[in-house]
Amino acid sequence: MIVRISGEDQYRLADEDAARLNELENGVVQIVEGGSEDGFLDAFHALLDYVRAHGTPVGDDEIETSDVILPPSDLTFAEAGREFTGEGLIPD
């Protein structure tokens, strides 16, 4: 499984890591949907750190398409909220 952290790198992770990634992401989603910023950065960075710790960076000369793309590490709580209302991170 190839996971990209936007603005950073692509990582190769074992398929078994998907379950844990899902859990971590759900944690972030719950906080964002709850509307209170408490714990947002911790949860979001735990998700990114998991990818960095368990993945191997894809070489710069390898061309791979990601299965999962995570937002950039400097994502703010407000931006995460916008993600869900559909405005999106990447402007056209």
Place this chain on the structure above:
Amino acid sequence: MAGLTGRMSTVVKAKVSKLLDRAEDPAETLDYSYQKQVEQLQNVKKGIADVVTAKKRLQMQESTLQQSVVKLDTQARQALSGGNEALAKTALERKNVAQTELQSLDTQVSELEEQQQKLTDSEQKLRAKIESFRTKKEVIKAQYSAAEAQVRISEAATGVGEQMADVGLAMQRAVDKTENMKARADAVSELEAAGTFEDVTQLGTGEDDIDRQLKQLSSAPAVEDDLAKMKAELGSAGPAGAAQIAAGEADGGASGASAQPSESDQQ
């Protein structure tokens, strides 16, 4: 995956398919993709240059403000030793505002430095992938039938396209940040243009508009602290020191007006 990643992936994929819209004949797609990639690389370089320009602008403002802080501090000292506490306070208020601006500029400069580093890294990655794509496309052209080539090309182009879309996102974020900072830098420039950090000895006895605004901007406790410290320092300097500074202040009051043009000449 739903939520964060799902949305993110959808948006990136939409961008990638937009980039690869012209998938007619494989050979054309290959060269078109490559040409697009090289163009994008140029854009990234330009983006980095813009960030560097924005950073330099803030750094220049920083050095002007640093000079103002030193000047205002000296003037406050002179005013106080000459017994003009009101003028000393005005100078300290302005110094306080200048210092607050300096701190904020400092933070912004480091943020821009971080952005610059990130973009430079992204540019290197993108360049490596484009180079890889260039080699791959020649191999694909030489080795595969049209149908097979189509599949492999679209795989490779999608991979590079994703990298391009991602660099595009990083650039957009950098541009947004520098735009915000520009607005802030303009506000500081306006204060400077209004003479906020200029020679306070130029002020009359009455409060002007700038003063009233500054009183709201500057932190009263910090100004009072500065004033108390300065008084203590001047007090401990002894009568000789005080007299010397007082004499200097008397000069300064008179020569302040004549010194002003030469100072603005330097700027």
